[in-house]
Amino acid sequence: MITLDVNGKKIEVSVAADTPLLWVLREELQLTGTKFGCGEGICGACTVLVDGDPTRSCVTPVETMQGRKIVTIEGLPDTHPVKRAWLEQEVSQCGYCQPGQILAAAALLQSRPAPTDTEIDSAMGDNLCRCGTYPRIRKAIHQVASETKGGGK
Amino acid sequence: MNGIIKLDRRYLLKTGVALGGGLVLACYFSFPSPAGAAEPPAPFAPNAFLRVGTDGSVTIINNKSEMGQGVYTALPMIVAEELDCDWQKVRVEAAPVAPIYNHTLFGSQVTGGSTSVRTEWQRLAQAGAAARAMLVAAAAQTWKADPAACRTAKGQVIHPDGRRLSYGDLAAKAAKLPVPAEVKLKDPTKYTLIGHPVHRLDSPAKVNGSAIFGIDVQLPGMLVAVIARPPVFGATLKEFDDKKAKAVPGVKAVVAVPAGVAVVAERFRPALQGRDALQVEWDEGPGATLSTDGLRRQYAALARTPGAPARREGDVAAALARAAKTLEAEYEVPFLAHAPMEPLNCCVDLRPDGCDIYTGTQMQTGARDTAARISGLPPEQVRVHTTYLGGGFGRRATPNSDFVAEAVQVAKAIGKPVKVIRTREDDMRAGYYRPFWYDRITAGLDAKGGVESWRHTIVGQSIMASTAFAGSIKDGIDDTSVEGASDIPYAFPNILVDLHTPTLPVPVLWWRSVGHSHTAFVVESFLDEVAHATGRDPLDLRRTLLAGHPRHLGVLELAARKAGWGKPLSPGRGMGIAVNASFGSFVAQVAEISVSKSGAIRVHRVVCAVDCGRIVNPDTIAAQMESGIIFGLTAALYGAITFKDGRVEQGNFDDYPLLRLDETPQIDVHLVPSSEDPGGIGEPGVPPIAPAVANALFSLSGARVRSLPLTPDKVLAAQAKG
Known part of the structure; x- marks a missing residue:
């Protein structure tokens, strides 16, 4: 048995220790918002937050996740500024990569509340989107940053 | 209305x-x-x-x-x-x-x-x-x-x-x-x-992770399968040994199906491990000799012979014979994978009295009829549940519903609900590509530099030939092979567009913007060559040739004005323009680029003007133009599926890269107000961008690259020549 902390809940799963976290989330926990895109950690569709850091769950053995705090798209509150900005800027097209994009953006804004374009490039460059929603991803991140500033934080 | x-x-x-x-x-x-x-x-x-x-x-x-x-x-x-x-x-x-x-x-x-x-x-x-x-x-x-x-x-x-x-x-x-x-x-x-x-309306579910794509469907008692597929198109299964595969914990069955050998397991991971452990031998057949280099030679030779005429106006041969000057060039574009972010998959619940299909398909009737044929059920007992599609771009519109068919075959063999998932490599290597195209194009100029004749020979596989629309092929012409070339709007007195349609074992399919994805690059690049060779400004030449085409002109003028066409650029920057009409809409794009010392193109800004008639949702129009431009830039700069020994050389996003956020230019979209009938919007943003970038490259450095993608090695070679 492996004990995981997913979206604030302690969950026990009985799987092979080297099973990628992605498939544990999707197949054992029915958290299907985390997507399979490439299986090699290249595209970022499987991005989740592990202790706040964006992590490629498709190449992360589940055994290494014990004692770590995992947040998936389902665990990010709907009131989260990144989710709201994504709706406001109408980022999604097919939507498949967006959970990964949103979590990567949330992590970026957590560490850099007002990121520069260069910082956005570096934090988001490895999350691929075939629909080409990148201009709106950038806008949505800037929107969150400006709201944060506006809020006097 | x-x-x-x-x-x-x-x-x-x-x-x-x-x-x-x-x-x-x-x-x-x-x-x-x-x-x-x-x-x-x-x-x-x-x-x-x-x-x-x-x-x-x-x-x-x-x-x-x-x-x-x-x-x-x-x-x-x-x-x-x-x-x-x-x-x-x-x-x-x-x-x-x-x-x-x-x-x-x-x-x-x-x-x-x-x-x-x-x-x-x-x-x-x-x-x-x-x-x-x-x-x-x-x-x-x-x-x-x-x-x-x-x-x-x-x-x-x-x-x-x-x-x-x-x-x-x-x-x-x-x-x-x-x-x-x-x-x-x-x-x-x-x-x-x-x-x-x-x-x-679909955004909230896509932002909170609850949107259900085909790959997310879970059915009670459902198993998961991956398929070991032939390494070469046209190969057949010789034999397989499943002993080691079946020894993998969680593997429930190994079954031969027309698509290959399916390894069925309780979960995805053991299915994949089982497939790794499977030993399969294939009769590779003649497809094993296929190579992109060989294909290029074969196509280039064909391009020098007359094909089936798609458009003939005036007398091109006579006009070329008397031309004061002729320009000639050969162009090529590669096979391309659609590479939707959601790899192909399909979930099937097949019972004696009915069949439920859960998948993201662009062709529901075809999916139903395919399932009925394989299962032996009457079509009315097959139900298709269309989920969200994690990208389509034409790939989820296979007339034979390949990804549905294989899942029904596996379900039939094992007698349990099953989800067949393709890995990224399966998705990229199992076919259905934008065809490889090779073009030879010649312009005959009069003494004043006016274009008197235009001859365009196209070589490439027919998409329609293997579909239910094969009957639309008349006199050797598949319209999707010549669209954007046979219907060019430019006023040339003598025009000949002809077509060779070789057959290959490589399955081809409509890829976002279909024929235009290739013809716009060739036509708009070559027209740019004509402009530079005759000392004309590329915008001005198009203006002259497009009299009587107000919608082409409308987008061209708007894009040029918004881009600041003709004004001095920052040092190291070049600008290129292209226009195209497809799917009932008109799009012009201006690309502003620079080139690194190593030959890598950086696109800084794209200005896009679109006239798509009456508009339903202007924000979607803008989004689809952005999307088409970025999709087109991936093809312009990176995209290529190549063959060696019959094998596809690419497999994942490391060797079939997509444009990334940090490489994405500023994109400005401008809409031409219109009360014309509505045009399409999902595809027309794609065609103009590759020629706009190639033309910008020429204006910047005198380097003409006539083959996609515009890779650094080609750019450096063209610069050395130019």
Whole structure:
């Protein structure tokens, strides 16, 4: 048995220790918002937050996740500024990569509340989107940053 | 659009008070809903495209697949506009397979060809208007008022004295009224939704992770399968040893199916491990000799011989013979994979008495009929549940429904519900590519540099030949092979466009913008060559040649003006322009680029002007132009599927890279206001970008690269030559 902390809940799963976290989330926990895109950690569709850091769950053995705090798209509150900005800027097209994009953006804004374009490039460059929603991803991140500033934080 | 329109009764299948009538409205989009909320009763279902609930909710039954293009918003907007309902209460349901949901031109249920808004506008507007008329009649009866004196707004009928009844309250009564034979559609100047930016109905589910794609479907007792596929197209299975595969814990079965050898397991991971452990031998057949280098030589030789004429005007041979000067060039573009972010997959629950298919498909009727054929069930016992599509771009529109067929075959072999998942490598290597094209093009110039003749020979596989539309090929011409070339708008007195259609074992398919993805690059690049060779400004030459084509000119002038065409650029920057008409829309793009010392192109800014006729949702138009440009830039800079020893050399995003956020230019989209018929929007943004970038490269450095992608080695080689 492996004990995981997913979206604030302690969950026990009985799987092979080297099973990628992605498939544990999707197949054992029915958290299907985390997507399979490439299986090699290249595209970022499987991005989740592990202790706040964006992590490629498709190449992360589940055994290494014990004692770590995992947040998936389902665990990010709907009131989260990144989710709201994504709706406001109408980022999604097919939507498949967006959970990964949103979590990567949330992590970026957590560490850099007002990121520069260069910082956005570096934090988001490895999350691929075939629909080409990148201009709106950038806008949505800037929107969150400006709201944060506006809020006097 | 305006005025009295005779209603076609076919569109108005009245279902009566209860849904139990068993007509097409019976809802069976039944995979687990994360919300899980029970829908209130919806007594009013005046036609196949909408129902109104007692709570005033309006469900639009959508016969088009949502793959990112915004069709789950645009089509409901058309219904809601005429229905005058509360947009906040509109939801969408995927249509089942039924004749009423067929594409109005293609004769089966299909999403493709950038046709959804163009073909559905009329009947959806009528569906909404008819429902509104019945709700008004119900209110007027209740009030004993004149229906003509009542008006509607936001889901309410309003009496002249100000009394109101909500659509929810009226639904049951309206359901008992006759469907009107004629309806009056709104005056477009009164539109409150159409033409305005409206938030997408699918966004909330896509942002909170609850949107269900095919790969997310879970059925009780479902197994997961991956398929070991032949390494070469046309190869056949010789033998396999499944001993080691079956020894993997969790593997339940190993079965041979036409697509290869399926390893079926309780979960994805053991299925994959089982496949790794499987030993398979293939008879590779003649496909094993295929190589891109060999193909290029074969195609280049063909391009020097006459093909089947697609357009012949004047006498090109005579005009070329007397030309003061001729320009000639050869172009090529590679095979391309669609590479949607969601790898192909399909979930099948096959039972003796029925079959349920859960997948993201662009061709529901084909999926149903394929499943019926393989299972032996009558088509009416096969139900197709269309999920969200994690990208389509044409790949989920295989006429043989390849990804559905293999899943039904596995389900049939194992007798249990199963989800077949392709890995990224499976998805990229198992075929259906944009064809490899090779073109030879010649222009004959008169003494003043005017283009007197234009000869364009195209070599490449036919897409239509292997589809149900093969009958559309006439006199050796598949229109999708020559579109954008045979219909060039430029005023040349002598034109010959001809086509060679070799056959190869490589399966090909429509890839976002189809023939235009290749012809726009060739035509617009070569026209740029003509401009530079004759000392003309590329915009100015197009202006001269496009007299009488106001919509081409309109987008060209707008894009050029917004881009600052002709004004001095920063050092190290170059600008290129291209224009194309496809799928009923007109698009011009100006690209501003720089080139690194190592030959890598950086696109800094793209200015795009689009005239797509009447607009439903302007924000979606802008989004689809951005999307098409970025999709097209991936092809312009990176995309290539190549063969060696019959094997596809690419497998994942490391060797088939997509444009990344940090490489994405600033994109400015400008809309030409228009009252013309609506054009398509999902595809027309793609074609102009590759030639715009290639033309910018030439204007910057004198380097003409005539083959895609525009890789650094080609750029450096062209610079050395230029």
